[in-house]
Amino acid sequence: MFAIPFLDLPPLTKASGQIRLPGSKSISNRVLLLAGLAEGSTLVHDLLDSDDTRVMIEALRNLGCDLAHEGGALRITGIGGRLSVQQASLFLGNAGTAMRPLAAALAVLAATQGGQFELSGVARMHERPIGDLVDALRQLGCDIQYLGNDGYPPLRLAGQPQGQLATGAPVRVRGDVSSQFLTALLLALPLASSGQGEAPGTDIVIEVDGELISKPYVEITLNLLARFGITVQRDGWQRFTVPAGSRYRSPGAVHVEGDASSASYFVALGAIAAVDAPVLIEGVGSASIQGDVRFVEAAVAMGADVRMEANRIEVRRGAWPLRAITLDCNHIPDAAMTLAVMALYADGPTRLTNIASWRVKETDRIAAMAIELRKVGAQVEEGADFIEVRPPQAWQPAAIHTYDDHRMAMCLSLAAFNGVPVRILDPQCVGKTFPDYFEALFQLAHTHHDLVPVITIDGPTASGKGTLASTLAASLGYHFLDSGSLYRVAALASLRQGVADTDGPGIAALISKLRLRFDGPRLFLDGEEVSDQLRREDVGSRASKISALGDVRAALYALQVSFRRPPGLVADGRDMGTVIFPDAALKVFLTASPATRAERRHKQLISKGISSNIDDLRADLEARDARDRTRAIAPLQPAEDALLLDNSAQTVDESVAQVLGWWEQRTPFGI
Ligand SMILES: O=C(O)C1=C[C@@H](OP(=O)(O)O)[C@@H](O)[C@H](O)C1
C-alpha cells in the first residue's frame, strides 16, 4: 500500500495483463458475521484483507468468537447465537457493512439476553445515517440510544436477560436511504425468530417503506443467508419473512468471490487502454452473486469489448472514444462511480441518474466527483440524485482530493490516460477495500519510457546518496535504483552460476534474467536478500573485473534503464544524470566535505565493530574522488543541469526536504 501523502501518476498510455481481484467486501463482511453468529466453525477462503474486514474481525474477537488462520484461510468459531461477552465497545471505522449489521445483531442479542454494547466509527461514520434501522429495531422493543447526534452513530445498545421482542407485527423499515438497513435486519432477525429453549420461534415479517435502493446487495444477503441455512421468503422487494425456528448453520467452508466493485476499475482500464492485448480480471464473472458485475453491461454500452466467463472477465478497448450514455445506476451504486470517470473519454455528455445514495457514503460522492472531475477539465452538472459529465476539451494536470474515500482514489487514477499527470492525495484511503490497488494498477498500466519521471542522485563515495535516494523514493512511492550494487549483483550471480569472469556474453545473458528488487537500501535477488553477500571481498573484486567487459556494461545499461517504470524512479550512483538517465527531470549532485564523509564512514565502521583511522579514511576518499573524476568511462562529474547539494551541515531529513522542495517546483501540481 502507498502510505504517503500523495502519489503522482505519470501520463499512462496502455494497459494489459492479468490481475487477481481481492475478495468481495460485501461478501466477506456478511460471511464473517454469519460465521460469528453461527454454531460451529466456518473456514473462510479468499477473505478480503482490508480496513473494512479488519474492523469486523476485531469486533467478532471482542464478542468472544474464536478466529484462527489456517494456511491462507480464516477459521471462525461462532457464538451459536448466545452472547458470551455481555459488554463491549466496538470501533467499526467507516465500514457500513460492519456498523449496520452489527448494530442490528447486537441490539437483538442484548434485548433478549442482556448486555450493553457501544458502536462507534471514524468521524464520517458518525455522519452516515442509521436512524431508519434504529427506528425499525425500536419497533421490536430494542433499547438503542444515540450517543452523539440523533439518527447517527455512535450508538449504545442495551437490554436485560430474558427480554422479549415484539415480533408479532411486521417490522417496517425504510429502503430508500440505504439497503444496508434491510440487510442488517435480515441478517439479525434469525436470532429472534429461532425461539429460546423450549419456546417455539415465530415468523418475523419485515416490510419495506418506500422504493428499495441498491437491490442487488439484498440479493447477496439472501444468498448468503441461504448458505447458512436460512431461507427467507419474499414478496417482491416489499415484504420478507424470516421463518420461525431459523438457526444459522455453518456450511463448513465458504469461498469468497473477487470483489465486483473493485473489478470495475480494471474493466474501465481495459476499455480505455487495452489496445494491444487484453486486461484479464480473475476472480469474478458471470457466475457472481454480486450485482456490481452488471457494471460490465454499462462498460459495454460505452464501447468496451468484453468476454465474460463464470469467474473471469477479459476486456479490450472497443469503441474509441468511448460512447456517452445515460443510465439509471441505482442497481450499481458503487461501480457507477467508475462510469463517471470513463465519461471523461466519451464522445459526449454522460448522465448517471438515481444515485442519491452517493451523498451519504464515504463522502458526498456526487459533490466530490463533480469537484475533482472539473479539476481535470470536465464540465460537470450535479443534482440531488444525478451527475452529468462532459469530457474535457483541454486536459489539465490535477491534484485530486480523495476525501478519505477509496473509490474516489481508485476512480480518479483512471484519469491519467491523457498525456497529463494526475496527483492522488492520501492514496492510502484505498485500504478500505483494496490496499494494493495502485500496485495492481502499475502492474497493468504502461507508458512511454520517457514519460516516467526520474530523479537522479549522483555523488562521490560516502556522500549519503543511497540514504537520500532511498528515502526520497519511499516518500514519493517511486522505484529505487542503487546502481552501484548492480555490478556486484552481476558478480554474485555469475559466481553462483559458475560463469567465468571473462565470459562477457554469458554474464550479459545472466544479467538480462536477474529478478531484482530493492526494499529501501536492501537488495533482493530472486526473492532472497543478498545485501550482505554483495559486500564480500570475492564479489567486490569480481565486480571490478567484469565491469570492464563491454557486453556486461551494455547489459547493465539495459538493466538500469528497466527500473524506469510507473510511477517513477529515484536512481543513485555516479553516472545516473550524465549517462544512464540524461533526460531525468531532476538531477542532484550530492557532495559533502572530505572531512565530513570520512567522519561518517568512520562512524559506520565503528557501528559494525570495525576499527579504522579517520585520517587514512579521508586520504582514501580523496584518492578515490580523484580517480573517479578522471576515469575514461563515465567519470564522476555533475551533469550540466544538476543542482548541487552539499549536505555537510545537513541532517538526512533536511536534505530530503530540500530535494522534495526542488521536485515540487518541477511538478505541475500547485496546491
Ligand atoms: O450491503 C452492502 O454490502 C452494500 C450496500 C450498498 O450500500 P447502500 O445500500 O447504502 O447503497 C453499497 O454502496 C455498499 O458499498 C455495500
Ligand SMILES: C=C(OP(=O)(O)O)C(=O)O
Ligand atoms: C459505500 C461503501 O461502503 P460501505 O460498506 O461502508 O457502505 C463503498 O464501499 O463504496
